[in-house]
Structure formats: structure tokens, C-alpha cells
Amino acid sequence: MATLIDRMCLQLVLVLSIYLGMTQAVDRTNFKTCQQSAFCSRQRALRPGQSSYRALLDTLELSDSRLTLQLLNNNKVRLLLELYRLQGNITRVKINELKPIKPRYEVPDVLITEPQTEPMSVVAQDERGVVLSLGGEDRRLYVNAQPFRLDIMEGQVLLLSINSQGLLAFEHLRLRKDTISHKITSTVASMWDKIKTVFSSSKDQTDPEEAGRTEDTQRNNEDEETEVDQPGMWEETFKSHADTKPNGPSSISLDFSLPGVEHVYGLPEHADSLQLKNTDGGDPYRLYNLDVFQYELSNPMALYGAVPVLISHNTHRTMGLFWLNTAETWVDISSRQDPAQVPQTDVRWISESGIIDVFLMLGPKPADVFSQYASLTGTQAFPPLSSLAYHQSRWNYNNQEDVASVDRGFDEHDIPYDFIWLDIEHTDGKRYFTWDKKNFPQPKDMLQGLMDKRRKMVTIVDPHIKVDSSFKIHSEIRSKGFYIKNKDGGDYEGWCWPGNAGYPDFTNPEMRSWWSSMFAYDQYEGSMENLYTWNDMNEPSVFNGPEVTMHKDALHGPWEHRDLHNLYGLYVQMATAEGQIRRSGGLERPFVLSRSFFAGSQRYGAVWTGDNAAEWGHLKVSIPMCLSLSLVGISFCGADVGGFFKTPGTELLVRWYQAGAYQPFFRSHAHLDTPRREPWLFGPDNMALIREAVRQRYALLPYWYLQFYHAHRTGQPVMRALWVEYPHDVSTFSIDDEYLIGRDLLVHPVTDERSTGVNVYLPGDGEVWYDVHTFQRHEGAQNLHIPVTMSTIPVFQRGGSIICRKNRVRRSSSCMENDPFTLYVALDPQGNAEGELYIDDGHTFKHETDRQFIQRRLRFTANTLSSSDLSPDSQFPTASWVEKVFILGAQKPKGVTLTTGGAVSSVEFEFDPVTAVVTLRKPDVNAGVDWTIQLQ
CATH class of the missing domain: 1.10.287 (Helix Hairpins)
Incomplete structure (x- = not known):
């Protein structure tokens, strides 16, 4: 009994400490610096200089697509270098021990397939090294033998160098001398x-x-x-936590030099600027998925997710480095910007274990790098249309009546929404896949009430399982041996929201399959087809673990947790998404939100930026955080509108709704201890401003859906930094307070308190931009001061584009399915414009399996607007039609005619000489057929 009481007291203390911690800024002492991480400190102590490694040219072997070569340094332990030329202008470099005493971890399941190789050939070879052809006449890979170094050149231009700083360091596995x-x-x-x-x-x-x-x-x-052992090689302690290392030191390091490069991006997730900063004199950027309460801004601390992709850009070329390693990783960035020298950025990667496996994505254009990365890790999952609409959440709606009351409130105040969310309090004592029988006694009735209004719900399912022999989920996982093990072979247990919890081993395919089966309607009791899922705490979060996460010497089968830590969250989201697909018999697209992520997570759903705060700085940083994610394939990103912690003032809340309405994932969410934040609780004026922002989001859903369709098909990001579309304009390289949605919408949210104006940069020399609210035309390649009031959301449409909207906003996106379209035709200086319209059922895979979709090209040229079929082998019936057309930057026509199906009819029109806008009313033509509108 005493032991039970002690454990209950410990649980109470831990939970109280968590709650108290949530009301304060993050305690950085809970998380390591590089100096406190033994392997990082050890590796970082190595200074740039001549490499101790040499390539043994007599060991060179070359097949059509693979070159191998042994490397040797002073410790006489041989490494195996593998070089591959991959399709799409990608080069792969792998370095491993030639004969390790046990296998080193090589990351599975992140690459969508084994990359396709292309032939390589030796162009030249002598005692100094080897020259390989990488395709074309002028792209070469130079292997320098002593000291070992790799250079990739295009003609006379050096694109990048590997190990030019001599920082290759590979700690080989060994047996401990004193055992x-x-x-x-x-x-x-x-x-x-x-x-x-x-x-x-x-x-x-x-x-x-x-x-x-x-x-x-x-x-x-x-x-x-x-060799002399150094502190931390075989065990290290952080606070009260000991980390045993039976394999000893196993870290790896490699440097990359990028001549001519001043701007590098990527490495999410960090609450910092879009452009990565120089880390000389400070900590490197850390990639180690951690549960960080109320994170700080403008520092390189690790957060919830990690994508080890860095993108370099200058006016000549865009390239990417993909470091495929799932262990704790630190990245040093050193930029040389001496005006007397050619600029250069040096990047050094340091990982605790695994092998060196890096993909050099050589561009040369931004779009090429996105395609190259997508060919390796896949594209953004194509989400259900409704998931791109507005989500209402908090921790926690109290009971079924509370849910019904909030739902009624949106109808009474004429604010659309699609999803309402339930956090951990909806469960039976934090037992996931269950419902609190007192507060949610009839979950199907609740879900049916939402379904009747064509709305949906999301419930949280976390990967820590309450240790309770009467809990079916726990009993089955334990009986099947699916829990992660501790270093002694027993089930690993830690503290999280339920108290004592076990952690399923999602690296095990059998465990993932079993987890997926739990989402079946006969297993997840009370669930229905309009119930979707949220995976939180999947870093994994362990309240009493080192750095609030799992001990590194825990075991996943033969592998230590240290080898694969950053992959855990991806596996949780993978298994959950598969569960939603399986429950529908493979018919329905899933929607799963995950806090933790890795490279490839884009294939399984959405992510958000975690536990932010109701502060202006957190609103501002949400833009570069999502832009960074978008650059590395994760387009479906957003931040908690209003801030998770603390209480926003009304101005901040309104501005956050306005910003969130123009970010890919649009959800309001708040902490348990914050006052309620439903939009109608802040007075009629503020409610009207929030309603207008939400309605703007719904009107643009056709455009958002089109952008996600293209992201899924091509890997191009939805939310884009300006330099992505204007790669030669140096003015765009450091901008991260405005962005593009696709190519055609430029957004500059108001993110400063009491702002009376914003400075917007409109890119594109010779281009024009139109204010979407006033239709005022502005020339490109200029800085523009825009006066703002509380109702202003600065958004501009690019001249030369056509955007489709649905301006009849209803209570949910599904209710708008058959509503008409309004086309916004923004003419370029030559009087031309082009766009697309994409329609499918919005929720199934039939667009892929049965080609049930509509994809049409919309073009305006020579005073003629036309719609033509881009996919003649696809079919999909639609009741939607074109209700209205705005032509921006136009001249007054004498008349307007519509031609469709061989019939010609006149179209009503108006012309506004002040804005130079022609408005066509009621063409009343079906959105899925060919038609032509002629302005005379």
C-alpha cells in the first residue's frame, strides 16, 4: 500500500510540476546544450584543418551505378564510401564502417522506394584521385585521395565540397577496454x-x-x-538521468562547403527566422524531437519535429542537402561574407549514431529541388477538402452539451466551421480509444448531430498507454510484446498524462498494423466516419524522462532508442493514418494531425507548431516556421490561432485569425486554464472581424484545394517564400513576414500591435499585383506602404492569374459542394491571364482509383476567356456553375457573348472605370464543360 501511495504522490507532483511549468517560459535547463551533450561537445572540439582520412584508390570498385572506395585514417579502422548517381540530378553519398562489430542503424521507411540510379563512369584517374561523370558533358564528381575530399563541379563552377574543412569524424563501434x-x-x-x-x-x-x-x-x-576514453563515451548523466552506452561512442560528423552561398534555409523545427543564422560562437541548430512547453523565440533549441534538410540559394542556383539520420543531430552553420572574398557557407552535421547517408539535391531551380526531395520522401498527402476549412478546438470541451452549445453558437452567429476537437479530458481516465462515460455517454449521438450539419470531430489519441490491467489496449499490447523495452529487457514505462504509461513500439510493423486495426468502428467504440484523429505527445513525451523524453538506451528490438528517436512520431502518424484508411475499406482519405514529425511525415497528414503562446512574437514567428516546413515538403502546417498558452488581447486574437485564415492549417486552440475563446465572446465588433476572416478562408477553399492537389502531384509547396518564385530577386531572400500561396496570392499578415500600416514588397519587375479587396493595381518590384485598420488583411493577386472562389459561404465546406464559382481574372500588362479549376468529391481516393475528377484550364487572351479540359480521360459530375466573373485591369467592352455547346448568348456586364474592372453577371455555365466568353 505504501508503494502505491508513494507512486500516486509522485504522479501528483509530476503533474503539478507540468501544470506550473505551463504558466511560465520554458526552463532551458531541462534541455541540453551542445556542451552538455557529450558527443556534440566531443565532435565540436575538432577544429577545421586537413582531414585525417585518405581514400585508398586501390580499393576502388565501379559498377554502372555505384562506386565504392575504402577510407582510412590514423585509427586504422576502415570506412566504406559509396557513391551513387540518382535520377533527377541527385547524388547519394554513404559512409559506414567497412566491418563494424555489429550493424549500425540505417533508416528504414522514410524513402518511398529505393532510389533509381543512373550510370556513372570514370572520366580520369591517377594517384591523386578519381573524376566521375554525373551526367551531361560538364557535371563532374572529383574524389581527392589525400586528404579525402569530394567536389562537385559544373563546368568550371564548384557547386559544393565535402570534407573540405577536414571535419569527417566517424567514431567506430568498439568493445570497452575495462570490462x-x-x-x-x-x-x-x-x-x-x-x-x-x-x-x-x-x-x-x-x-x-x-x-x-x-x-x-x-x-x-x-x-x-x-585510444583514450573521454567523458561521456560509455555513459553520461544529465540531471538525475544516466545514459548507458553499451556500444560506446558512435557519433559521426561531416562538413559541406557551399561557395557563393550566403542564404540557407530549412532544418525545421525551430522558432526562428526563415533564413538560418550563423552558429559561430553559439549552439548549433539541434534536431531532436522534444516536448517543449511554451518555447522561446529566436534560438536554435530543438522542438517537436525534425527534418534534416538544408536548402541553399543564390541568384544562380538552388540546392539541397538531405542528411538521412534519425539520431540526435546538431548542425553548425558558418557563413563567410567578407566583401573581399567570394561568399561561402559551411555546414557541419553531427549525429550521435547511425551512418552517413546524404543526398545532394543539385537543383538547379527551387522547383527542381522540391521535385528531387519529393522523389525521395514522397509528396504531401492530398487532404480531405473539409480539413482545409476552419477547426475549433480547446483543451477541453467539457461534455456533450458543451460541444452542442459551441456548435449552435457558430450557427447563431453565422460563422462557418468544419471540425470541433476534443483533447485528453474526453477519455475515460486518459485511456485513449475510450470516452468519459459521465461527460460523453453517447458519443455516436454527438457525432450524428454533427454529421447532420455536415460537420466533423477530431479526438486525441496519444502514444502513451495507461498501465492498467483492465484496459483492453494496454493488455493487448503487453500480451503481444509490443511495448518498447528498457535496457534490462522489461517493458519501458514512464509518466505522462495517464500516470504510469507504456510506450508502444511503432517501429515494429506488426505493432503498427495492430494499432491501425484499433480504429475500426467495432474496436473504437463510439466512433463514426466523421471522427478523425490527433496524435500529440509523440516525440515521445515522457514527463519523468531525460529532457522530457525517452531514455536513449531503451530498446526497439535490436536497436537503441538513440538510433531512431526522431522517427518515432512519423511512425505514430503513419499507423494512425493507415487505421483511418483501413476502417473505410480503403475508400476514404484520412486526416491526422501530428505534433512530432520527420522527413516523409508529409505523406501522412498535417503538423502544427506546438505549444505557442498568446504573444505577438509567436504570431509573427508562425510565418517563418511554416515557411521552413513548406520548403522541406510539409505543406499542411499551421499554428494555434490565439496562442495555446496565456490569454490574448482582442487585437492579438483578431490579427491571429486574420493570419491563420491564410495559412494552410487553420485551427484555434487553447490551454485548459485559459478563458474560453469562442469568437462571439469578444463583443460584436471583434466577432464581426473574426467572422469576416473565417469567411475569406471559406471563399478561397477552391484555390487552397487546387494548391494541395498540385503539392500532392508535384511536391511543390503550398505556402512559399517569395524567393521560390522570384529566385533572382535578392530583395526576397530574407523576407519572412510575407509569403505566397501557390504562385498567385501574396499575403502580408498584420503581426505588430497597434499597427497603422505595413510595408509590403511586391516582387516581379514588369509584373502587376491587385489588392484582392479593392482591386487597386500596383506595379511589381517595389516596396509599398499599405495603411491598415483592424479589418485589413493585406492580400494581393498576381497579374496574369485566374483564381476561383466560392463566395456563398455556408455553415461548413461540405454544404458548399454544389455552390457556384466566381472567377477573378487578374490581367498582366499584356492583357493575359491563366489559372486552373480542380473538382472532385473532396474526401475519397476515387480521383486516383477511378479518375473521378475535373481539372480545367482557364485562359484569358485576346479578350477571350475560355475553359478547356486538362484531363479528358477523367470524369466527374458537378452541379456547380460559374456565377460571376471579375476581370481586373480590363477595358470597357462593347458587348460580351458566351459560347457553349454550339450555342451563343449574351452576358450581362458592368464596367467600373475607377478600378478598371469588368464584372460579368450570371454566365450560368456548368463548371465542368467547355465554354468561351468573348469581350467585344
């Missing part, structure tokens, strides 16, 4: 070597493979005699 097992193993190995030597001397020839293995064993033994 009995090591001594026994070394003695046995030595005796066995002598026996084999005697036996081999009686043979006519020696087996080369055995000879090599003997040589490496001897070198390992010699090496261990000379």
Missing part, C-alpha cells in the same frame, strides 16, 4: 587469429575476405589500446 567481456573477447580473438594463421600457412593461398577480417580485428584491438 571482462572485452578482455575475454580480445583473448579469444587473438588466439583464433593465431590458429587461422597457422592453418592458413599450410594452404596454397589465403582467403582474401578472411585475411581482411583478421586484419581489421587486429587493427581494432591495436586501436583500442591506443
